[in-house]
Amino acid sequence: MKILVTVKRVIDYNVxxxxxxDNSGVEKENVKxxxxxxxxxxxxxxxxxxxxGKADEIIILSVGEEKCQETIRTALxxxxxxxxxxxxxxxxxxxxxxxxxxxxxDNEQPGLILMGKQAIDDDANQTAQMxxxxxxxxxxxxxxKIEIEENTAIVTxxxxxxxxxxxxxxxxxASCDLRLNxxxxxxxxxxxxxxxxxIDIKSVEELGIDVRPRIENIKISEPPTRQKGVxxxxxxxxxxxxxxxxKVI
Amino acid sequence: MSILILAEHNNxxxxxxxLNTISAASKLGNEIEVLVIGNNVDNISKEIANYQYVxxxxxxxxxxxxxxxxEKIEPVIVSIADNYSHIFAPATTFGKNVMxxxxxKLDVAQISDVINIExxxxxxxxxxxxxxLATVKSNDTxxxxxxxxxxxxxxxxxxxxxxxxAINFVSSENYTEFLDREESKSDRPELSTARIxxxxxxxxQSADNFKLISDIADKLNAAIGASRAAxxxxxxxxxxxxxxxxxxxxxxxxxxxxxxxxxxHLAGMxxxxxxxxxxxxxxxxxFNVADYGLSADLFEALPQLxxxxxxxxxxxK
Numbered sequence: 001m002k003i004l005v006t007v008k009r010v011i012d013y014n015v016x017x018x019x020x021x022d023n024s025g026v027e028k029e030n031v032k033x034x035x036x037x038x039x040x041x042x043x044x045x046x047x048x049x050x051x052x053g054k055a056d057e058i059i060i061l062s063v064g065e066e067k068c069q070e071t072i073r074t075a076l077x078x079x080x081x082x083x084x085x086x087x088x089x090x091x092x093x094x095x096x097x098x099x100x101x102x103x104x105x106d107n108e109q110p111g112l113i114l115m116g117k118q119a120i121d122d123d124a125n126q127t128a129q130m131x132x133x134x135x136x137x138x139x140x141x142x143x144x145k146i147e148i149e150e151n152t153a154i155v156t157x158x159x160x161x162x163x164x165x166x167x168x169x170x171x172x173x174a175s176c177d178l179r180l181n182x183x184x185x186x187x188x189x190x191x192x193x194x195x196x197x198x199i200d201i202k203s204v205e206e207l208g209i210d211v212r213p214r215i216e217n218i219k220i221s222e223p224p225t226r227q228k229g230v231x232x233x234x235x236x237x238x239x240x241x242x243x244x245x246x247k248v249i
Numbered sequence: 250m251s252i253l254i255l256a257e258h259n260n261x262x263x264x265x266x267x268l269n270t271i272s273a274a275s276k277l278g279n280e281i282e283v284l285v286i287g288n289n290v291d292n293i294s295k296e297i298a299n300y301q302y303v304x305x306x307x308x309x310x311x312x313x314x315x316x317x318x319x320e321k322i323e324p325v326i327v328s329i330a331d332n333y334s335h336i337f338a339p340a341t342t343f344g345k346n347v348m349x350x351x352x353x354k355l356d357v358a359q360i361s362d363v364i365n366i367e368x369x370x371x372x373x374x375x376x377x378x379x380x381x382l383a384t385v386k387s388n389d390t391x392x393x394x395x396x397x398x399x400x401x402x403x404x405x406x407x408x409x410x411x412x413x414x415a416i417n418f419v420s421s422e423n424y425t426e427f428l429d430r431e432e433s434k435s436d437r438p439e440l441s442t443a444r445i446x447x448x449x450x451x452x453x454q455s456a457d458n459f460k461l462i463s464d465i466a467d468k469l470n471a472a473i474g475a476s477r478a479a480x481x482x483x484x485x486x487x488x489x490x491x492x493x494x495x496x497x498x499x500x501x502x503x504x505x506x507x508x509x510x511x512x513x514h515l516a517g518m519x520x521x522x523x524x525x526x527x528x529x530x531x532x533x534x535x536f537n538v539a540d541y542g543l544s545a546d547l548f549e550a551l552p553q554l555x556x557x558x559x560x561x562x563x564x565x566k
Contacts, residue, residue: 013493016512017380026381037494094349095358120493122376124361129319129349138424139319141346154428158488159342160441161259165428166318172424178494179487214358218371218384226519229540235553238525238543239561246523246540248445248502249469249561 001055001111001170003046005080006101007062008036009071010121023219035071038116040183042176043075045146046114047184050079054148055111057081061104063097065090069199076194077186083199088211092204094122096211098130103207105135110171112153117142117175128175138168144179250369251280253307255326255338255347256297260287260315263296266339268406269398274337275302276366282307282333283411286322288315298411301404306413313420316427317343323350325418330355330391334369340395348395357389364400378493378516399442399499440489443472445502448491448518449484450476452507452528452547456484461551462506468558474498474518476508492517507547510535527551 012034018027046058058080062068072083086100118125132139145156157164158177204211232238242249252274257264274281282305285294294308338344340362352359365373371386449462466473474491491498493516503521519538526539527550536542
């Protein structure tokens with residue numbers, strides 16, 4: 001079985017995101033970029049499934065600009081086998097990405113597609129569900145546990161009320177929650193080895209998919225800032241303030 | 250302009266997220282129809298028909314829909330989508346699961362997690378975990394939208410006089426089977442909807458010391474949260490994590506204890522109404538967003554806070 005894993009290059013989660021002065025977007029120049037955190041969980045899960053002898057190849061797919069190769073290399077250094085980069089504009093919408101993933105799935109015929117549940121830049125939380133609908137494969141979103149059996153899998157999902165377990169037929173698509181696993185760090189020898197692993201680069205035009213945007217960004221603005229409050233002298237004063245000034249306890 | 254809302258419920262009661270979503274829709278139009286899909290949901294449909302602003306309830310009552318399986322709900326919505334200009338659902342794990350499927354089947358982009366509605370095609374939504382707000386205009390003919398419940402008031406549960414119309418749908422084969430659900434049975438409120446949240450960070454120094462946090466949480470009937478640093482250090486499990494990579498919370502009162510205030514944590518709690526920070530380090534960035542700051546050793550401050558709360562409770566009693 002092949003596993004297809006999607007990874008997105010995003011601003012590192014530790015970076016303070018700054019809105020550009022002209023409200024056209026956020027500052028991406030000279031900003032540390034990393035793999036989207038739940039995508040790391042997706043890569044890790046694929047590796048564990050392969051290590052358990054239930055998969056033979058892990059393919060990493062990224063959609064975006066040339067530099068997404070670095071993100072693919074990170075996944076290859078973790079242990080994935082080969083990469084595919086579909087070159088496209090950086091702000092390509094989830095609707096278009098899902099069409100690309102579905103197309104690659106048609107070509108590669110994986111038994112499982114793993115994705116992060118959400119990208120921490122646009123926070124859309126859409127691509128896995130859309131891809132599932134396009135392929136007519138079962139979806140297991142917000143997965144915190146994946147148990148692969150013969151032709152089915154049991155997936156534990158993180159839902160607002162707690163946990164839910166579903167059984168899905170293979171092939172299926174899972175969107176991975178941060179609780180799924182603890183992603184490994186790439187070792188130095190593996191980083192060296194990853195440099196020789198193949199990455200197939202194609203443009204989105206070659207795939208023949210319409211990726212024209214449907215949504216216009218009118219403006220990107222700073223959220224309202226909080227006023228800095230007061231320092232209290234001790235716990236007694238704090239409790240008084242909460243009780244009689246803020247009236248929240 | 251006619252708006253369809255996908256109701257969230259558990260076959261027994263309507264989830265409050267449905268009320269927030271109807272409220273959001275009421276800002277746009279006066280033809281508001283609510284789709285209720287479930288098993289034995291006659292009462293649910295009757296209840297919703299009475300809600301403020303609701304003009305019609307579409308009811309699909311069948312044991313096939315006992316569990317909210319996205320692959321089963323999506324085709325039902327798609328089959329009636331022609332009648333509506335907008336389709337709304339709450340941005341909960343329920344709505345997030347279903348709506349992108351609807352959008353792609355209609356070949357439209359979805360606008361996720363809307364916090365404000367500017368006009369019939371222009372919406373505001375947080376990006377980068379709320380570190381920026383995007384005002385976006387949809388150029389699709391049909392708008393598929395999820396609504397962040399905490400950003401809209403709830404509507405009145407009466408005053409409406411919607412008609413109830415039963416609908417039929419023949420579902421095709423399905424490859425997903427519901428097994429079971431384990432709802433968190435904590436006596437404490439759910440983290441994402443709690444009125445008060447008490448969170449601990451790396452300053453707690455150990456899993457054991459989190460008892461100090463749970464003691465305060467018990468006294469305030471609060472949910473417990475944690476910073477990513479505390480989770481990474483293994484003090485508590487990841488479902489307690491508040492922040493960009495965890496849960497986003499908007500309580501009336503958020504108490505951050507031993508949390509320095511990393512960007513990624515602030516992203517998950519800075520919309521809280523009142524923020525309290527207790528930290529030894531006066532320079533900690535958490536104080537920049539706190540309404541009340543206390544620079545103190547948490548191992549002294551928390552037991553004191555506990556006894557002050559006891560005093561307060563005994564005065565009230």
